[in-house]
Every structure is written in structure tokens, then in C-alpha cells.
Amino acid sequence: MPSDSPRAEHLDRRGLDIDEAVSFYERVYASHDIHISGATRGEFAWRYRTVGDEHVSVNTSAVGARRWGTINPGRQYILAWATRPGILLDTDSSSPLEMVPGVPVMYPAHREFTFDATPNTQHLVRFDGDFLEAVAAAHRDGVPGPLVFRRHPDPEALRTLQRVISAAGPELLHVDTARSTRIRRNLALAEAVAAAFDASPRKRVVPPAGTARFRSAQEWIVANAHLPISVTDVSRASGLSVRGLQDAFQREVGITPMRFLRETRLHRVRAELLSADAAETTVAEVARAWGFSHLGRFAAYYEQVFAELPSATLRRPLAPR
Incomplete structure (x- = not known):
């Protein structure tokens, strides 16, 4: 239900056990078939950290082995970038998306999709669906609705988004950041994502506006x-x-x-x-x-x-x- 008081929450999980990592990531990604392999006993480690409120959370995920399976974003929109090559999204589709190190992409939305990843660290920003849809609607003068995104964002808008991420990241990652500051940073980040990926409702309800x-x-x-x-x-x-x-x-x-x-x-x-x-x-x-x-x-x-x-x-x- 709607709330007027976003509250920052913090989670930091880590471990050395593959089965524990599989169970955790299946909960995080609402999945039922995540697999991790290729690590020998004593060489595997994983960590997942998230800080955020009901509108936006900033996450870091590091897994020291190859993993693959499915992800269900549900009512969230997920922006992500990797630190190394080797992550492929939507692998069952006719045109999988390869994540280029340091370049943000939007996860496929509104549906389950498959992935395959080598040992890597990912940074993710999770947006509540209602929140990002409201921001995108205001950006386009429309009514909120399920969003579609450009697969390859405008280069200049992408650079703007990266600058916003760099500016907002330290404050959003700090659990004690003032509520008013977090709200401003959430909004700036959502607006930059909507602009960079040309976020638009699947069905435009209202034409472009004026004054x-x-x-x-x-x-x-x-x-x-x-x-x-x-x-x-x-x-x-x-x-x-x-x-x-x-x-x-x-x-x-x-x-x-x-x-x-x-x-x-x-x-x-x-x-x-x-x-x-x-x-x-x-x-x-x-x-x-x-x-x-x-x-x-x-x-x-x-x-x-x-x-x-x-x-x-x-x-x-x-x-x-």
C-alpha cells in the first residue's frame, strides 16, 4: 500500500557455501532454478549488500563462481552494471544482451528471463514499479503504466546517468542518510534512468503537454x-x-x-x-x-x-x- 514515509533498510549477507548462496539468490530474484558451479571447496565466496527504502535500493552482488538460471523482476525495474565481462542476459531470446563492464543496462521487465554469468561483481539499483512509473509519467506528461526501455541508451544521456549514479551512490549506500536527502537522490536517479533509456508506458494515455x-x-x-x-x-x-x-x-x-x-x-x-x-x-x-x-x-x-x-x-x- 502507499506510504508517505520511506525508511532506509540495510542487509549484508555473505558466505562460503554454494548451497546457501543458491538458496539466498533464489529468494532475491524470485527464482526457482539458479545454479552455481565451477568452484572448488575452499575457493568459493559470495556477498550481497543492499541499502534502500521502499522506492529505491542500491545493491552490490559478488559471486565467485559461474552461475546461471532465471530471474523474475516482478514489479521492480532493475538497473545494473558489471565490473568485468562475462554476464549475458536473456540468453534464451534471439538477441541476448551482453553486459559491458561499467555500462548500465536495464534488466528485461515484466517477465522472467534467463542469464549466464562468470565470476563477477554486479552493482544494481532496484526501483519500485509504481515509483519509477510515476516519475516516467511525469517526465512524459502521461499516466503511469508498465514501462518499456530502449535497449541501447542515448550516449549523452547515459553519461548523465553515470554522473548521477556517482553523485548519489555514496549517500544512498549510507543507511543513516537523511530521509529528505534520500528522497531527492531517489528522484534524481529515477529521472536520469527514465531519460537515458527513454522509459515510456507501453500504451501512451495522454499526448505531450504544454505549459x-x-x-x-x-x-x-x-x-x-x-x-x-x-x-x-x-x-x-x-x-x-x-x-x-x-x-x-x-x-x-x-x-x-x-x-x-x-x-x-x-x-x-x-x-x-x-x-x-x-x-x-x-x-x-x-x-x-x-x-x-x-x-x-x-x-x-x-x-x-x-x-x-x-x-x-x-x-x-x-x-x-
Whole structure:
């Protein structure tokens, strides 16, 4: 559920046992078939360290032997770079992705994929799906939704991303970094990733927008969609009068600010339903958490946008997470 108070957490695991490493990495990558081999007794070591909050975590993974298997990113987006050659992603596809040392790549998203890696150290940045989708939506003036990325980023934007990583890394890796600083660094990193890899929703809901204040209103709605907000709240946050706000939305995207809010919330509900277990979650509790108090109207809105009832989304077979 949404939270207004990201809290930094720290995990540092290491060991010398291959079976222990396999068990740990299968949990980390929501996998069921990670394999490690090629190390003799007394020569193998592994370590995994992560520091982060509910929006972004920074991870370092070092494994002293060859490993292969599957990874399930689930509702996360993962940026990664390796220190040495020898890591291949999406090995079962027609065009596997080879990780070049020091060059960030985005892991395949929304699906399980295979990998093969020689002894290596990887640095990873894990983004919560809702968080990165909201940032990308604001970047493109759209409604949040599942993202697609350019496989090979723009070189200049990639250099910008690397500079942001270098600047943000020391603070994000420190568990005692102030919350306000961590939030700023999280946002800067997410914006740089969205720009470098041209992150865009699979389906554009809103066309490109115009004025700075209109964009500010969109960004504010996306960031605060989990709160009970009114058109007056948006007006105050954006610096536009209520009439000016209504006119700007009609002119730029052809809908009202409150409909934009509703569609943003619908996409967030869908994201949660797709990743939820029907045995443990109800449509009603997810809908209410995102501000839909009238469940009948909510279901009608949902079916109009997604061409299926929310209950059908929740009953879909769970993808591995």
C-alpha cells in the first residue's frame, strides 16, 4: 500500500557455501532454478549488500563462481552494471544482451528471463514499479503504466546517468542518510534512468503537454494520487486558478484534472491487482486504498479503461515474482 514515509533498510549477507548462496539468490530474484558451479571447496565466496527504502535500493552482488538460471523482476525495474565481462542476459531470446563492464543496462521487465554469468561483481539499483512509473509519467506528461526501455541508451544521456549514479551512490549506500536527502537522490536517479533509456508506458494515455504550470499540476497529481485530493488542492499546488487549471487540462489533453486523477488511480489499482494473490487480496480493499469509495462506479470506470472487470484482473494466474 502507499506510504508517505520511506525508511532506509540495510542487509549484508555473505558466505562460503554454494548451497546457501543458491538458496539466498533464489529468494532475491524470485527464482526457482539458479545454479552455481565451477568452484572448488575452499575457493568459493559470495556477498550481497543492499541499502534502500521502499522506492529505491542500491545493491552490490559478488559471486565467485559461474552461475546461471532465471530471474523474475516482478514489479521492480532493475538497473545494473558489471565490473568485468562475462554476464549475458536473456540468453534464451534471439538477441541476448551482453553486459559491458561499467555500462548500465536495464534488466528485461515484466517477465522472467534467463542469464549466464562468470565470476563477477554486479552493482544494481532496484526501483519500485509504481515509483519509477510515476516519475516516467511525469517526465512524459502521461499516466503511469508498465514501462518499456530502449535497449541501447542515448550516449549523452547515459553519461548523465553515470554522473548521477556517482553523485548519489555514496549517500544512498549510507543507511543513516537523511530521509529528505534520500528522497531527492531517489528522484534524481529515477529521472536520469527514465531519460537515458527513454522509459515510456507501453500504451501512451495522454499526448505531450504544454505549459510548465500544467506539467507541474500533472506531476503533483501523479505524486499524490494515493491521497484524498480535490481540484482546489491541485490548483493551489500548481499556482493556477481552478478555472485556469480546468482550461489547461481541456486544452492540452482533453480531459478534466479529476479525470486525470481517476485514470492515474485506475492504473495504480491495476498494477496492484496484477501482482496480488487473489487468496489474500480483494478488489474492494485495493480500490478503497486508492480513493474509490463507490465500488460499483469504480468497476464501471475500470472496465471502460481496461476492457475487463477488476475481479478478472485479480483472478489472472500469478506470474512468478
